[in-house]
Amino acid sequence: MVKKKATNLYEMTASELSGLLKKRKVSSVEITKALLDRIAEVDGKVRAYVTVTADLALEMAQEADRRLAAGDGNPLTGVPIAVKDNMCVKGHRTTCGSRILAHFVPPYDARVVTLLHEHSMPILGLANMDEFAMGSSTETSCHGPTCNPWALDRTPGGSSGGPVAAVAAREAPLALGSDTGGSIRLPASFCGVTGIKPTYGAVSRYGLVAYASSLDQIGPIAADAKDLAMVLNVICGHDPMDSTSVPREHPDFTKSVSKGVKGMTLGVPTEFFRSLDNAEVEKAMSEARAVLEAEGVKFVELSLPHLDYGIAAYYIIAPSEASSNLARYDGVKYGHRAASFDGMIDMYCRTRAEGFGPEVKRRIMLGTYALSSGYYDAYYLKAAKVRTLITEDFKRAFEKCDAVFCPVAPSPPFKIGEKIDDPIQMYLMDVFTIPVNMAGLPGISVPAGFSADGLPIGMQLIAPHFEEARLIQLAAAFQKTTDHHTKRPAL
Amino acid sequence: MQYEAVIGLEIHAQLLTESKAFCGCTTRFGNEPNSNTCPICLGMPGVLPVLNAKALEYTVRMALACNCRINEISRFARKNYYYPDLPKNYQISQYELPVAEHGWVEIELENQVKRVGITRIHMEEDAGKLIHDETRPVSYVDLNRTGVPLIEIVSEPEMTSPEEAAAYLRVLRSILVYLGICDGNMEEGSFRCDANVSLRPKGDKNLGVKSELKNMNSFRFVQKALQYEIERQTEVLSGGGKIVMETRLFDPASGTTASMRSKEEAHDYRYFPDPDLLPLRVEQSLVEKVRAELPELPAEKKKRFVEQFGIPAYDAGVLTASRDLAAYFEETVTHYPEPKQVSNWIMTELMRALKGEESGITSCPVRPKQLAGLLKSIQDGTISGKIAKTVFEEMCATGKDPAKIIKDKGLVQVSDTGALTNAVVDVLDKNRAEVERYLAGKTNLIGFFVGQVMKATKGKANPKALNEILTEELEKRR
Numbered sequence: 001m002v003k004k005k006a007t008n009l010y011e012m013t014a015s016e017l018s019g020l021l022k023k024r025k026v027s028s029v030e031i032t033k034a035l036l037d038r039i040a041e042v043d044g045k046v047r048a049y050v051t052v053t054a055d056l057a058l059e060m061a062q063e064a065d066r067r068l069a070a071g072d073g074n075p076l077t078g079v080p081i082a083v084k085d086n087m088c089v090k091g092h093r094t095t096c097g098s099r100i101l102a103h104f105v106p107p108y109d110a111r112v113v114t115l116l117h118e119h120s121m122p123i124l125g126l127a128n129m130d131e132f133a134m135g136s137s138t139e140t141s142c143h144g145p146t147c148n149p150w151a152l153d154r155t156p157g158g159s160s161g162g163p164v165a166a167v168a169a170r171e172a173p174l175a176l177g178s179d180t181g182g183s184i185r186l187p188a189s190f191c192g193v194t195g196i197k198p199t200y201g202a203v204s205r206y207g208l209v210a211y212a213s214s215l216d217q218i219g220p221i222a223a224d225a226k227d228l229a230m231v232l233n234v235i236c237g238h239d240p241m242d243s244t245s246v247p248r249e250h251p252d253f254t255k256s257v258s259k260g261v262k263g264m265t266l267g268v269p270t271e272f273f274r275s276l277d278n279a280e281v282e283k284a285m286s287e288a289r290a291v292l293e294a295e296g297v298k299f300v301e302l303s304l305p306h307l308d309y310g311i312a313a314y315y316i317i318a319p320s321e322a323s324s325n326l327a328r329y330d331g332v333k334y335g336h337r338a339a340s341f342d343g344m345i346d347m348y349c350r351t352r353a354e355g356f357g358p359e360v361k362r363r364i365m366l367g368t369y370a371l372s373s374g375y376y377d378a379y380y381l382k383a384a385k386v387r388t389l390i391t392e393d394f395k396r397a398f399e400k401c402d403a404v405f406c407p408v409a410p411s412p413p414f415k416i417g418e419k420i421d422d423p424i425q426m427y428l429m430d431v432f433t434i435p436v437n438m439a440g441l442p443g444i445s446v447p448a449g450f451s452a453d454g455l456p457i458g459m460q461l462i463a464p465h466f467e468e469a470r471l472i473q474l475a476a477a478f479q480k481t482t483d484h485h486t487k488r489p490a491l
Numbered sequence: 492m493q494y495e496a497v498i499g500l501e502i503h504a505q506l507l508t509e510s511k512a513f514c515g516c517t518t519r520f521g522n523e524p525n526s527n528t529c530p531i532c533l534g535m536p537g538v539l540p541v542l543n544a545k546a547l548e549y550t551v552r553m554a555l556a557c558n559c560r561i562n563e564i565s566r567f568a569r570k571n572y573y574y575p576d577l578p579k580n581y582q583i584s585q586y587e588l589p590v591a592e593h594g595w596v597e598i599e600l601e602n603q604v605k606r607v608g609i610t611r612i613h614m615e616e617d618a619g620k621l622i623h624d625e626t627r628p629v630s631y632v633d634l635n636r637t638g639v640p641l642i643e644i645v646s647e648p649e650m651t652s653p654e655e656a657a658a659y660l661r662v663l664r665s666i667l668v669y670l671g672i673c674d675g676n677m678e679e680g681s682f683r684c685d686a687n688v689s690l691r692p693k694g695d696k697n698l699g700v701k702s703e704l705k706n707m708n709s710f711r712f713v714q715k716a717l718q719y720e721i722e723r724q725t726e727v728l729s730g731g732g733k734i735v736m737e738t739r740l741f742d743p744a745s746g747t748t749a750s751m752r753s754k755e756e757a758h759d760y761r762y763f764p765d766p767d768l769l770p771l772r773v774e775q776s777l778v779e780k781v782r783a784e785l786p787e788l789p790a791e792k793k794k795r796f797v798e799q800f801g802i803p804a805y806d807a808g809v810l811t812a813s814r815d816l817a818a819y820f821e822e823t824v825t826h827y828p829e830p831k832q833v834s835n836w837i838m839t840e841l842m843r844a845l846k847g848e849e850s851g852i853t854s855c856p857v858r859p860k861q862l863a864g865l866l867k868s869i870q871d872g873t874i875s876g877k878i879a880k881t882v883f884e885e886m887c888a889t890g891k892d893p894a895k896i897i898k899d900k901g902l903v904q905v906s907d908t909g910a911l912t913n914a915v916v917d918v919l920d921k922n923r924a925e926v927e928r929y930l931a932g933k934t935n936l937i938g939f940f941v942g943q944v945m946k947a948t949k950g951k952a953n954p955k956a957l958n959e960i961l962t963e964e965l966e967k968r969r
Contacts, residue, residue, distance in 0.1 A: 088537050101536065108530050110537060209536040214766035242539050243768050321766055324569050327580035328534045332632065348573060371571070371761035380763055 009034035011488070014079045014173045014227040021068055021078045028064035028078030032057050032122045035080050039124065039171045042491045047146050048156075048166035050085045052125035053092050064120035075254075076230055077120045082172035084163045085126040086133060087218070088207040089113050096209045097131040097141035097159075100329045100336045100355025110207025111239045112176055112218055119234050124172050128162030131357045132326065133183055133211040135159050136429040139420050140359040147416070148190060149489040150455055154413040157187030157429070160221065164191045167221050169491055174231055175221040180211050181314055182408070182433025184219045185445035189408035189458025192447045194475060194485055195221040196228050199466045200440035201246035204239030210325040212318035213244075215437040224485050225446070225475035229253035232468055248466065256473040262296030264474065266461070267401030269304045272432055278411045284449035284457040285407055288478070292405075295477050299405070302397050306389040310435040311427055313390070316370050316383035317438075322360075323367030329355060362423065391439040394462070403470060404462040406432050408445045412455040436462050444471040447484035456484070493693040494728060496721045497701075498656045498686060499610075499648035502663055503641050504673040505617065505681040506549045512616045512640035513540030513583060520679070524622075524633035532638035534578030539767050542567075546640035549672040550590050550614050551773060551781045553642060556666050556788055557609045559594030561773055565613075567765040572758050575632050576619040584643075586762040589613035590773065596666065597790055598658040599808075607659050608647030617641050648687065648698060653717035657710055660684060665789045669814045677709050684713055689734065690724045699724075700734040704748055706741045716741040720748050792817055800830035809838055815852045819859055826863030829870070836866065840880065844887045856890035857883070865893040878902050878950055904953045911944075911956055915964050918943045930969055937961065 009017070009031050020026045036054050043049055057080060064078035083089065086096045088106035090113070095101045109117070116123055130140040138161025139145040146161040148154040149169040156165040160177030164187035167175050177184040179197035188195030196219045203218045210216060220231035233254065238247040268289075276282055289299060331337035331351030338350030356364070370379035397404055409429055419426045436443040441462055448459035463470045479485050511518055514531035531538045554561050568586035594609035619634040644663060650656045664682055667673035675682045689701035704720060707713045719741075724734055738757070739748040787795070789811050796807035796817070811817045816837070823833045841862070845851040865882060868874050874882065874897055885896045897903060905911055918940060919926055929936045940961055944952055 086537070094536070096536065104536065106530070106535065106537075108535070108538075205537075206539050207537040210767075212766075241541060243541050244539075244766075320763060324571050324581050324761070324763070327571060327573065328536070328578060330573065330575075330580060332575045333533060333578055334535065344575065368761065371763055373759045373761070376761075376763070 010038040010170050010173075012173065013223045014076060014230055017079045017173060018075050018230070021073070024068070028061035028068070028080075028120075028122060029058060031078065032061040032080050032124070035124055035172060042169055043171060045147065045152055045491060046149050046165050046169045046171065047144065048127050048162045048169060048171055049082070049125045050095060050097070050128050050141075050143050050162065051093055053089065053123055054125075056089070056092065057122040057124050060117070060120055060122040064122065067120055074119045074234070076234055078122070079173060080122040080124050081116060081231075082124045082127045082163050082166045082175040083113065083116075084160050084175070084177050085129050086178060086209040086211075087113055087126075087176060088209070089123060089126060092126065094126060094209065095142070096133075097129045097143060098355065098357070098360070099142045100352070101209075102142065102336065104335050106207070108207060111204035111241060112235050113207065115234055121174075121234070124166075127160075127166050127175060130159035130161070130183075131360050132209070132322070133159040133178060133180055133216075134322070134359050134363055136182070136186055136426050137414075137416070137419065138162060138187070139416060140357055142357060145416050148413050149491060150192065151413065151453070153415055154455070155190065155416050157190035157409070157413060159183040159187075160195075161187050164188055164193060164195065164221050167191070167193045167223065168489060170488065173222065174227060176218055176231075176235070177221050178208055178211075178216055178218050179433075179437065180215045180217075180318060181437050182430040184221060185408045185433050185443055185458070185460060186429060188221055188445035189447075189460075190413040190456060192450075192456030192458075192484065192487060192489075193221055194224050194228055194444070194446055194479075195219060196232070196444040196468065196471060197436065197442060198232065198236060198468050199246075199442045200437075201244055202236045202250070202442070202466065202468065204237075204242040204245045206239055206241040210321075212321040213325060214321060215314075215318060217437070224479050225444075225472050226254065226257045228444075228475075229257055229472045232472070236468070246466075250466075251469050253469055253472050256469040257476040259473045259477075260295070261292070261474055261477040263298075264296075264403075265298045265300055265401040266292065266403055266405040266474075267302040267397050268299055268405055269307065269397070270301055271304055271307055272406040275431070276407065276410060280412060280451040281407050281410065281457055285459060288448040288459045289405070291478060291481055292474075295481065297474075300400055302400055304390075304393040304397055304404075304435070306386060306393050307435045309386045310390060310438055311431055313383040313386035314430075314434045314438060315366065315427065316379045317387065319363040319367030320370045320380050321367065323364045323371065326356075326360070326364055331355075359423070387438045390435050394435075394439045394441060394464075398464045402463070403467075403474060406460050406462070408432060408458040408460040412451040412453070412457055432460060436460075441465060442468045442471055444475050446475045446478055447487075448482075449484055450487075492729070494690040494725055495693040495695075496651055496688060496690055496717075497648045497698055498650040498652075498688050498717060500646045500650070500656060500659060501685045501687070502644040502646075502660070503683040504553075504644065504667050504675075506546055506640040506642060506672050507674060508543055508545045508549065508640055510543055510545075511638035512543050512546050512614070513638055516638065518639045522635055524631070524635060527635040528637070532578070533634060534580075540583060540765075542768065542771070543640060546614060547590070547771070547773070548777065548781060549640075549670070550612060550642050551778060552670045552672055552785065553644070553667065554591030554594065554612050555778070555782055555785055556670055557591075557594035557596055557612065557644070559591035559609060559612055561591050561778055562588055563773055563775075564588065565590045565771045565773070567614075567768040567771065568762045569765045570615075571761040574618070575630070576621050576634070576637070578619070578634060578637060582616060582618065583765055583768070584615035585613035590771070596659070596662050598655065598662050600655065600658060605655070607649050610645040610647050612642055612644050615641050615643060648689075653714040653721070656686065656717055657714045660710060660713060662789070665812060669786060669789055680708065683708070686713065686717055688717055688720050688724070690721065690728060700736050702734065702736070702748075703738045704741055705738060705751065712741060712743055715746050716748055719746060723748070786814070789814075796820075800824065800834075802830050802834050806831075806834040806838065810834060813852065819852050822859035823863050826860050827866045829866065832866055833862070836862065840883050844883075855887075857886045861886060861892055868893055868897060872904060872953060873897060874902055874904050875950070875954055878904070881950075902951060905948050905951045908956065908960065911948075911952060911960050912964070914944050914947050914952070915940075915957070915960050918947060919964060919968065926965065926968055929965060940965075
């Protein structure tokens with residue numbers, strides 16, 4: 001583990017780069033080239049990217065430099081970013097980590113990609129992920145796993161393992177991930193970076209390849225809370241193309257960075273800590289708690305009784321939606337089609353048998369079963385009720401506290417291959433993150449320490465709907481007096 | 492045993508919105524295959540649906556016209572099934588909570604009015620079309636129709652004969668067309684009907700096992716298919732057999748139905764609420780706005796026509812079958828206040844000119860004021876009823892005013908006694924043999940003389956005056 005003042009452009013945070021760009025000390029093209037060089041240097045080891053879009057990045061960097069010269073840039077204009085391989089980038093293949101979309105080139109941009117264009121933030125490439133975001137280790141990707149930059153034999157977590165590893169390995173100062181059950185927060189915790197899942201409806205899902213529509217949400221990944229705030233300012237907002245996006249004014253999130261947290265109250269869910277059986281995670285949590293207490297934060301114990309059912313309910317709702325969302329990949333219109341078949345039904349069967357990996361197939365089958373006539377009430381409807389109960393649990397909790405405090409993951413990063421054959425063990429990695437998606441709340445993952453082996457451990461803060469600013473405020477205050485987020489893996 | 496048929500209809504009506512239900516593509520018919528498409532209706536990865544507000548407004552219009560209760564909150568649901576004409580492999584529809592429920596319409600049977608319940612009206616999107624190559628085992632997909640808004644109107648199982656079903660179908664079609672929300676074209680498929688039919692012992696309250704009939708693309712076929720199916724089920728039951736729940740396809744060529752799939756093979760559509768669309772809230776303000784703008788509906792208009800114009804119910808029914816035809820009638824009457832005469836002309840001459848297509852009325856070259864003018868010319872004796880038909884043909888062909896045609900062609904009726912007498916004398920002089928026979932008692936030769944005079948005057952002789960003069964001149968020769 002190395003700690004030093006950033007001297008290379010690729011090591012700088014987005015806010016540092018933004019400052020240099022503003023003062024015209026450096027050009028966006030220079031920054032972009034530095035990052036493309038960094039990718040060329042280390043991505044062979046990390047394998048964070050599926051597609052590096054060097055031409056697009058440089059073209060956007062030139063545009064950024066023109067705008068900055070003309071004085072019409074935004075704070076992040078010229079700062080490069082990586083996007084997860086499930087956000088459509090017009091003219092560039094967007095594979096969603098799946099063979100079935102291995103050659104799919106969307107003729108449209110996702111809304112967030114349009115926003116990156118509007119802000120002239122060079123897109124470095126599309127980063128690796130679990131197939132259709134189904135997984136917690138980035139191992140289900142058809143492109144092979146991404147490696148944790150802190151220990152290459154370990155997973156970066158998932159499903160946004162690629163974008164998160166890219167930020168951790170300084171192959172991108174910023175990245176956009178998506179989070180359906182913890183897919184931003186878990187890898188952020190595993191890779192020692194900061195990541196936030198905004199409130200459901202805060203960021204447009206248009207052009208985000210759907211996994212579970214009622215849970216999916218795009219969010220940023222960065223070195224620290226300040227950078228996250230800057231990206232939230234770019235991506236939060238109503239989109240008429242997404243009926244579930246909420247029309248509301250979002251605050252300037254960067255204003256929350258230096259607010260301080262004296263007098264705030266954090267809730268500690270007893271259920272979460274009771275089920276925790278990892279001493280290193282526990283240690284990191286109590287140290288983090290001490291830091292926050294020193295900043296004037298009060299802690300209260302509280303109960304979220306239905307959270308125990310979170311995983312069970314999630315594995316009904318998410319696969320149900322997925323079974324329907326993924327029905328369109330049938331070989332008729334785009335994507336993979338089996339080379340030989342005998343009739344229409346056989347074409348469907350072979351195409352999907354070849355195109356989807358085992359985890360995706362497992363979830364399609366689970367969901368198809370759960371929605372079947374005769375089972376719907378017992379599964380889908382029951383799970384939907386559990387979801388309401390979880391939401392109500394949080395609502396009650398927020399009467400007593402400003403945010404909920406807990407770990408992101410029950411353990412530090414595990415080894416590649418360790419859990420891939422045991423889906424239940426894999427699913428349990430998301431035990432603390434899933435309830436947040438079920439309730440549609442914003443949740444942030446903040447580096448909170450390291451294991452004895454030097455592996456990152458993250459803490460999670462959960463706020464009421466549309467209180468992302470509060471999470472930024474808490475995380476920034478924590479990062480002011482800690483340095484976990486400034487540490488970098490040696491590559 | 493005596494059986495009674497129980498029939499319920501499911502109607503799909505394509506809404507006449509400019510754009511599709513969940514994207515901005517045009518709904519125009521007949522464009523190049525797959526040209527009316529975008530990533531959304533093509534079901535590309537990551538795209539999302541946004542409801543067309545006009546489609547909702549049209550649905551509310553139909554719901555109010557059918558006396559339905561409108562649900563303040565309804566939900567879109569996904570109906571999951573695989574078919575290449577359905578790009579997402581699910582159809583956005585409504586399941587548990589439709590936009591509207593519990594309505595009714597009245598249908599007229601022989602001298603009685605019957606109320607048929609409407610179970611529900613819900614919104615959904617249409618699928619595309621498959622075009623099968625006759626020469627090779629290849630099918631093509633045209634997705635222009637994909638995503639065009641539809642409403643499904645489900646009736647209560649309350650009809651007891653094919654005639655009632657047809658009457659119900661006609662009433663719904665005419666309401667849809669009146670509301671301007673559907674063109675009602677059954678042949679082109681913008682108005683489709685499936686029927687559920689079962690039998691039960693007469694007087695029994697419980698429903699029997701039903702079959703669902705599909706592929707009936709005309710009113711006649713609906714009636715025929717139901718007729719056949721009722722006969723078939725009667726035969727099965729009378730023979731001690733059991734009806735199996737199944738979907739049957741109508742074959743127009745043979746007029747029969749054949750099993751398509753049984754209940755066991757029926758799809759499990761795995762309906763669930765569409766997470767991409769929020770629960771649909773129908774604002775009271777929208778309902779009130781639509782209610783205020785609701786046009787007079789066919790049944791009310793028919794009633795008013797009988798009362799206000801004193802025309803027979805039959806005439807009122809024909810005239811109000813189309814909103815435009817009714818408006819045409821009303822406008823003509825304002826210029827020529829003899830409603831029965833106007834009605835007669837519209838139902839005979841005008842409908843003949845339109846070749847029975849009421850929809851042609853808006854583009855008909857003869858405008859109401861012109862038709863009124865023609866009828867006035869008959870009334871004031873300027874032309875005869877017979878000449879009027881010739882003038883009308885000319886009006887249809889040229890769109891010219893009747894007065895101008897009558898003047899240009901010199902069709903003004905000859906009522907002048909002197910001129911008519913001269914013509915009559917001339918005819919009688921030229922046909923002495925016929926005069927002899929007439930005087931000898933062959934009185935039906937009068938028609939021959941009328942014909943000859945008409946020929947000589949090019950049909951312009953006033954028939955009444957001619958008759959008088961002719962009789963008088965013939966008597967003089969006795």
